[in-house]
Amino acid sequence: MRKKLYFVIPDLLTVSLILFLLPGCLKDHITRNYVMSRPVYALKTTVLSGINGSRDQPIVAAGKIYVKDQYIFLNDIDKGIHVYDNSDPSHPVQTAFLNIPGNEDIAVKGNMLYADMYGDLLAIDISDLHHAVFRNILHRAFPARAYLNGNITILNDNLVDSTMVITGWINKDTTVSSQDPQDPYPYYYGGGYLLAPTYYSNAAVSSSSNGATGVAGSMAKMVLVNDYMYAITESHSLGVIGIKDAAAAPTMSAPISVGFDLQTIYPFQGYLFLGSQIGMYIYDLSNPAAPVKAGTFMHGRACDPVISDGNYAYITLHSGTSCGGANNELDIVPVKDLQQTTVPTTYGMTGPHGLCKDGNLLFVCDDGLKVYDAANAPTLKLLTTITVKGSYDVMAGNHNLMVVTDQGLYQYRYDDNNQFDQLSFLAVKK
Amino acid sequence: MFNKSLLAALIGCLWLLPGQAQGPWKFRSVEYGGILTGEKGTFGQLQSINGMYKGSWFLGVGAGLDYYRFRSVPLFFSVNKDLMPHKNGLFLSLDGGVNYPWYKRHYSQLQFAPVSIFHPGVYWSASLGYKLKMSPHGKELLLSAGYSFKKLKEDYKYYYPPCVQGGCPVTTPPDHYDYDNQRVAMKAGISF
Numbered sequence: 001m002r003k004k005l006y007f008v009i010p011d012l013l014t015v016s017l018i019l020f021l022l023p024g025c026l027k028d029h030i031t032r033n034y035v036m037s038r039p040v041y042a043l044k045t046t047v048l049s050g051i052n053g054s055r056d057q058p059i060v061a062a063g064k065i066y067v068k069d070q071y072i073f074l075n076d077i078d079k080g081i082h083v084y085d086n087s088d089p090s091h092p093v094q095t096a097f098l099n100i101p102g103n104e105d106i107a108v109k110g111n112m113l114y115a116d117m118y119g120d121l122l123a124i125d126i127s128d129l130h131h132a133v134f135r136n137i138l139h140r141a142f143p144a145r146a147y148l149n150g151n152i153t154i155l156n157d158n159l160v161d162s163t164m165v166i167t168g169w170i171n172k173d174t175t176v177s178s179q180d181p182q183d184p185y186p187y188y189y190g191g192g193y194l195l196a197p198t199y200y201s202n203a204a205v206s207s208s209s210n211g212a213t214g215v216a217g218s219m220a221k222m223v224l225v226n227d228y229m230y231a232i233t234e235s236h237s238l239g240v241i242g243i244k245d246a247a248a249a250p251t252m253s254a255p256i257s258v259g260f261d262l263q264t265i266y267p268f269q270g271y272l273f274l275g276s277q278i279g280m281y282i283y284d285l286s287n288p289a290a291p292v293k294a295g296t297f298m299h300g301r302a303c304d305p306v307i308s309d310g311n312y313a314y315i316t317l318h319s320g321t322s323c324g325g326a327n328n329e330l331d332i333v334p335v336k337d338l339q340q341t342t343v344p345t346t347y348g349m350t351g352p353h354g355l356c357k358d359g360n361l362l363f364v365c366d367d368g369l370k371v372y373d374a375a376n377a378p379t380l381k382l383l384t385t386i387t388v389k390g391s392y393d394v395m396a397g398n399h400n401l402m403v404v405t406d407q408g409l410y411q412y413r414y415d416d417n418n419q420f421d422q423l424s425f426l427a428v429k430k
Numbered sequence: 431m432f433n434k435s436l437l438a439a440l441i442g443c444l445w446l447l448p449g450q451a452q453g454p455w456k457f458r459s460v461e462y463g464g465i466l467t468g469e470k471g472t473f474g475q476l477q478s479i480n481g482m483y484k485g486s487w488f489l490g491v492g493a494g495l496d497y498y499r500f501r502s503v504p505l506f507f508s509v510n511k512d513l514m515p516h517k518n519g520l521f522l523s524l525d526g527g528v529n530y531p532w533y534k535r536h537y538s539q540l541q542f543a544p545v546s547i548f549h550p551g552v553y554w555s556a557s558l559g560y561k562l563k564m565s566p567h568g569k570e571l572l573l574s575a576g577y578s579f580k581k582l583k584e585d586y587k588y589y590y591p592p593c594v595q596g597g598c599p600v601t602t603p604p605d606h607y608d609y610d611n612q613r614v615a616m617k618a619g620i621s622f
Binding site: 022029033034 | 469499586611
């Protein structure tokens with residue numbers, strides 16, 4: 001045995017030496033297959049003259065929801081607005097579709113519908129829903145609708161070409177040699193073309209609407225309060241847009257610097273509650289033309305829609321993906337006395353999104369739709385969980401409940417005993 | 431994901447074996463520890479292969495832990511051929527199967543974390559080894575070295591800052607990555 005080892009070991013060492021050198025000849029190969037998107041442009045004037053689309057237009061990607069009178073205005077992300085006559089919630093009927101590329105937010109006052117078209121704010125006369133008429137435009141109201149490569153290119157930027165607007169995308173599968181994407185730097189698509197950003201939408205009932213305006217949600221980025229529209233024009237600023245004269249073009253004063261990573265606005269009883277990725281800001285609307293900061297609640301990094309009933313602010317924190325952070329929770333923050341230090345009551349959640357409140361009922365989009373008794377807030381009692389997949393948007397009032405999910409729009413009827421019956425379902429086209 | 435050519439070769443070996451081997455089939459277990467060296471660096475591996483041998487042939491199924499680049503668990507068929515039966519000497523080994531991921535990316539709370547899902551890929555290796563009998567009862571020390579390949583696939587969904595509000599683009603399709611990893615594998619093991 002020893003003799004055999006004596007002869008074998010040098011051979012093994014030689015082989016080992018060779019083997020240690022060999023790895024230098026071996027290369028790993030990483031390939032990346034991705035979708036490269038190139039925008040399709042159209043003249044803005046052409047798009048605005050073709051606002052009225054087909055009332056048979058199916059829902060492709062359900063976004064934010066807005067309700068006024070008997071109508072539901074449902075955003076189809078970056079495509080336009082579906083208008084449904086909801087006189088009978090069991091059978092909502094689509095009466096119109098407004099072609100608005102880049103649209104994500106909706107607000108209605110009287111017969112004037114305000115909608116974003118990428119960076120512009122449109123004023124559209126909907127006196128006749130079947131023949132909506134574009135009336136006015138506020139250019140570059142939302143300059144933050146920039147794309148991934150950091151360059152505001154053709155989209156509403158005078159530096160390039162403000163006469164064009166992106167109406168669609170041409171997608172092409174592309175395979176390239178790559179490296180480990182361990183560092184998740186924003187991906188650069190060659191040529192400066194990028195996918196249009198699309199957003200979660202979460203909505204809840206706004207209690208501050210008057211008869212002339214409709215109802216928006218907790219995740220809206222633009223809201224109407226009397227003669228003004230308040231909008232998150234870019235991630236750190238609040239814009240104040242005058243809309244007193246519906247016949248005139250909206251006008252915007254210099255934006256107010258608020259805080260970092262603003263996301264949502266919720267108006268309530270003379271205040272604005274602004275949700276951001278690092279906290280909630282409260283602004284006093286005593287002078288509606290010049291909102292003033294009245295309070296702040298900071299939290300860990302997360303996406304946070306916020307609503308309020310005047311006594312408490314209800315904030316859902318959603319982490320992961322673009323939101324960062326690790327918190328998934330519902331925070332209930334007393335806001336009655338804004339001068340006092342606020343200590344929240346926290347409830348753990350799975351991945352909450354939109355929320356709304358109807359009387360003592362609190363609705364939270366989280367792993368379905370959770371319904372709480374908030375009569376003794378901040379103490380909550382879970383009453384039931386409605387099973388829906390991909391819920392991110394909820395609106396409730398007058399015993400009617402609307403839940404927007406990635407599958408479509410559900411409507412329920414609920415009674416004083418908190419029994420929920422599904423009335424209708426508008427499905428997203430697969 | 432399982433290499434059809436490899437499967438055909440394995441079936442061919444199984445068909446040829448009865449004509450080559452003498453005596454009954456007997457159980458054998460081989461436990462390996464070793465290293466994998468490639469462009470990414472040097473990482474460890476563990477393997478356990480259990481099967482039957484007859485004469486100079488061994489057929490077995492194996493499972494392992496492979497720490498190269500992304501930790502994974504290869505499950506494979508193994509075919510060994512003793513080039514010098516009944517005494518110390520060389521052997522050839524050929525493994526082939528599926529490589530299952532056992533890895534999850536981690537990001538700091540401040541990052542806009544993408545969503546990453548790994549999928550299995552093919553695994554195969556070919557090596558030349560030397561066996562030393564350690565006891566009259568069949569226990570052997572095995573040393574081998576050769577080429578090893580494993581593949582993994584990943585769906586990687588980016589989310590792009592800055593985000594104006596309410597979460598960022600969520601309808602962008604994920605990127606797909608294929609990782610082809612080529613290594614030199616050196617192992618030491620015991621069979622019994």
